[in-house]
Amino acid sequence: MQFKILVVGKLRNEFIKAGVNEYLKRLLPFINIKIEFLPSFSELPEKMALLKEEEIILKNIKNNEFIIILDKNGEKLSSEEFSNKLFKLTTLNPQITFVIGGIYGVSENIKKSSKFLLSLSPMTFTHEFALLILLEQIYRAFKINRNEPYHY
Amino acid sequence: MQFKILVVGKLRNEFIKAGVNEYLKRLLPFINIKIEFLPSFSELPEKMALLKEEEIILKNIKNNEFIIILDKNGEKLSSEEFSNKLFKLTTLNPQITFVIGGIYGVSENIKKSSKFLLSLSPMTFTHEFALLILLEQIYRAFKINRNEPYHY
Numbered sequence: 001m002q003f004k005i006l007v008v009g010k011l012r013n014e015f016i017k018a019g020v021n022e023y024l025k026r027l028l029p030f031i032n033i034k035i036e037f038l039p040s041f042s043e044l045p046e047k048m049a050l051l052k053e054e055e056i057i058l059k060n061i062k063n064n065e066f067i068i069i070l071d072k073n074g075e076k077l078s079s080e081e082f083s084n085k086l087f088k089l090t091t092l093n094p095q096i097t098f099v100i101g102g103i104y105g106v107s108e109n110i111k112k113s114s115k116f117l118l119s120l121s122p123m124t125f126t127h128e129f130a131l132l133i134l135l136e137q138i139y140r141a142f143k144i145n146r147n148e149p150y151h152y
Numbered sequence: 153m154q155f156k157i158l159v160v161g162k163l164r165n166e167f168i169k170a171g172v173n174e175y176l177k178r179l180l181p182f183i184n185i186k187i188e189f190l191p192s193f194s195e196l197p198e199k200m201a202l203l204k205e206e207e208i209i210l211k212n213i214k215n216n217e218f219i220i221i222l223d224k225n226g227e228k229l230s231s232e233e234f235s236n237k238l239f240k241l242t243t244l245n246p247q248i249t250f251v252i253g254g255i256y257g258v259s260e261n262i263k264k265s266s267k268f269l270l271s272l273s274p275m276t277f278t279h280e281f282a283l284l285i286l287l288e289q290i291y292r293a294f295k296i297n298r299n300e301p302y303h304y
Contacts, residue, residue: 015174018167078224079276103304121273123289124231124303133285137275151276152255 001090003033005134006060008053008102009040009127016128023135030142033135036060040102050107057099057110066093067114070100070130074117079151082118083141089116100130154247155185157286158212160205160254161192161279168280175287182294187283188212192254202259209251209262218245219266222252222282226269231303234270235293241268252282 011017020035027033038056041049061067066089077085089096099106099114111117120133143150163169172187179185190208193201213219218241229237241248251258251266263269272285295302 013171013174015167015170018170019165022165022167072230076228076274078274082275120275122228122230123234123272123285124292125285126288129285129288133275133277133281136278136281140276 001031002095003031003138004065004095004097005033005035005100005131006038006057006097007035007100007127007131008038008057008106009042010037011128011131013128016132019132020135023132023139026139027135027142030139030146033138035131042103046104049102050104053102054107054110057106058113061097061099061113062095065095065097066116068096068098068116068118069106069111069114070098070120070134071105071111071117072119072122072124074119076119076122079137079140080144082137083144085116086138086141087145098134100127100134102127153183153242155183155290156217156247156249157185157187157252157283158190158209158249159187159252159279159283160190160209160258161194162189163280163283165280168284171284172287175284175291179287179291179294182291182298185287185290194255198256201254202256205254206259206262209258210265213249213251213265214247217247217249218268220248220250220268220270221258221263221266222250222272222286223257223263223269224271224274224276226271228271228274231289231292232296234289235296237268238290238293239297250286252279252286254279 024033041052120130140151176185193204292303
């Protein structure tokens with residue numbers, strides 16, 4: 001089982017970097033998650049930015065990877081439902097790749113390349129918050145799956 | 153316009169403290185938010201914990217305050233909808249008080265004392281994450297209301 005997270009854009013906030021490192025450390029006994037930060041083209045008009053970001057995302061995805069896109073309009077799951085779904089997926093797909101888009105999200109093509117659009121909330125989060133929240137929810141998913149105290 | 157946030161439980165994670173301070177600082181030009189940390193009784197059985205926490209929450213709420221409870225089963229709003237609703241409320245209610253419960257949430261009595269249960273997500277967040285996310289969404293709400301760049 002391998003998880004990879006592709007993030008369009010950099011981490012600018014020190015507290016987010018610290019939080020990401022904290023949850024990567026907590027996750028280490030369960031899984032070693034690779035995070036790749038891809039260039040953002042948010043200074044360009046939306047359509048052009050999405051197209052350029054699409055090209056780079058596709059270059060960083062291999063055929064054997066199961067793609068989960070974080071999208072505000074994706075599936076809305078409780079933490080328990082997310083845990084169940086995630087661990088069902090890992091039985092069939094050894095490599096899970098999450099994609100967090102830039103300020104405009106991801107292109108329709110990228111969405112179509114995925115069988116699972118996941119929504120963390122109907123609210124909009126920065127890509128930095130989305131990464132931190134996703135890591136905490138993956139950690140929570142492991143604790144739920146292992147029936148270890150953390151999730152109430 | 154005054155906002156207060158009552159939080160059952162302490163902040164343990166340094167990165168959360170840093171993030172909370174960052175967004176309180178960013179919010180200062182718009183509003184000075186007061187955060188009060190109330191004792192948590194999570195070591196007690198759920199019913200007893202909720203009852204003790206209820207007593208302390210009620211002691212920290214005045215009659216003229218409009219109470220917004222963060223609850224996983226509350227209203228699910230986009231950031232734009234949250235901004236609109238928040239600023240409508242502030243025209244009628246100068247004092248808005250948010251309540252973030254402990255690991256068991258808040259008691260039914262506390263929920264009944266509020267006219268607005270707000271859900272940040274169908275997923276479960278720690279009270280620390282809930283506070284950080286709430287502050288970011290309040291900041292985003294101001295930027296949306298003022299039509300200033302931040303929210304895409």
